[in-house]
Amino acid sequence: MGWQGSAFCRSPPQAVQAPEPAPGVLYLVGTPIGNLADLSPRARQVLAGVQRIACEDTRRSGLLLHQLGLRHKEQGPRLVSFHAHNQTARIPELLAALAAGEALAVISDAGLPGISDPGEVLVAAARTAGHNVICIPGPSAVTTALVSSGLPCGRFCFEGFLPPKTNQRRQRLQELQTEQRTMVLFEAPHRLLDLLDDLLAVLGDRPLRVARELTKKHEEQVGPSVSAAIEHFRRTPPQGECTLVLAGALPPEPLAWDSAALSAELQELQRAGHSSNAAAKLLAERTGHSKRELYALLHQES
Known part of the structure; x- marks a missing residue:
């Protein structure tokens, strides 16, 4: 519920x-x-x-x-x-x-x-x-495709139609490489395969659902991955506007815990004007380590 x-x-x-x-x-x-x-x-x-x-x-x-x-x-x-x-x-x-x-x-x-x-x-x-x-x-095609995709729905972002030209589209996808939220995209049928090829080249073979004819008799959701969708639509040309639900990037693996190096980075952030809490938060985002542990490390050194 x-x-x-x-x-x-x-x-x-x-x-x-x-x-x-x-x-x-x-x-x-x-x-x-x-x-x-x-x-x-x-x-x-x-x-x-x-x-x-x-x-x-x-x-x-x-x-x-x-x-x-x-x-x-x-x-x-x-x-x-x-x-x-x-x-x-x-x-x-x-x-x-x-x-x-x-x-x-x-x-x-x-x-x-x-x-x-x-x-x-x-x-x-x-x-x-x-x-x-x-x-x-x-x-709404956005939420209808999202909640029926089987991909995480708790946090998502809507990107709409990406640029139609290949270079601009790939540049936008490169900007989305580290986006960890599920992404929802729109695409016209005549550009769908081009988009799928770019997704595979730039973001890799991620989980994906391509929804078309939503709420109609012949509703279709193609997946479960980018490569599977490419294979399907090369055999069966798409018709009608499509809504794509793409898995976000996996969280980065935490770097090895090095107390001395981490402490030095925390102190550098503080010298730059960040509070203890802000410094721990920034370094946690950068390294993947726990903010609580970094905050404790900072005060151990005090």
């Missing part, structure tokens, strides 16, 4: 009391990443009631709303395109609509808006302008 269902939860979930959507509020609404049944009743209510919906692709979102029974021909909320190429011009228009009292929803092509899409910029602008922003939680 996660902490949300334990004693750490301050209050139990309850139905929303205030009517939604409320005027002048920006709603971030999570939409299905594959299975239409994943749209929540609250999300349906908000999407049906707002005056306009900002979306990446009006045709695709129009089809989604039609499939959900929320838009019939030209009836229903007004759809406005909002993507990376028009966000600078569109944001003032959307802020003006909020200021005029409109309820506004933002959706992505699939999943929770604001992650690897322009929703993030609009939220910042709305907050700066003093507007209320409410997230209607919903499906």
Whole structure:
């Protein structure tokens, strides 16, 4: 059971009391990443009631709303395109609509808006302008792929789409070589094998799951390693955007314990202005030794 269902939860979930959507509020609404049944009743209510919906692709979102029974021909909320190429011009228009009292929803092509899409910029602008922003939680490829991967979920980082060019992508992977948290990446199908080859070359044959068609009938999670995924996708070309869950780097092996050398390094850190506690922490991170033991060593020498 996660902490949300334990004693750490301050209050139990309850139905929303205030009517939604409320005027002048920006709603971030999570939409299905594959299975239409994943749209929540609250999300349906908000999407049906707002005056306009900002979306990446009006045709695709129009089809989604039609499939959900929320838009019939030209009836229903007004759809406005909002993507990376028009966000600078569109944001003032959307802020003006909020200021005029409109309820506004933002959706992505699939999943929770604001992650690897322009929703993030609009939220910042709305907050700066003093507007209320409410997230209607919903499906997310990031967490769906992560928790079903079998890899550690307690600590993870999201890296999104890496640079499309090989040199830049490998440089970014080199920066991630020592990252010990589980990593979640996005990739387009036509670049997936290139990314997998770079993962193998730069980070080695780590545990990996490549998830595609999440929540759909033919959901697929390919692994359990980088090399196994390469072999699979060379036989079966990937289709659809993929979410990769990659194991983090193993913790470094502790260096041999050398009291004299470690004590000298601790004293050097103190001379540089670090407190005893900070010096022990920095050296623990550098050597892999216990911070408590290093702190005790420092005071033994005092």
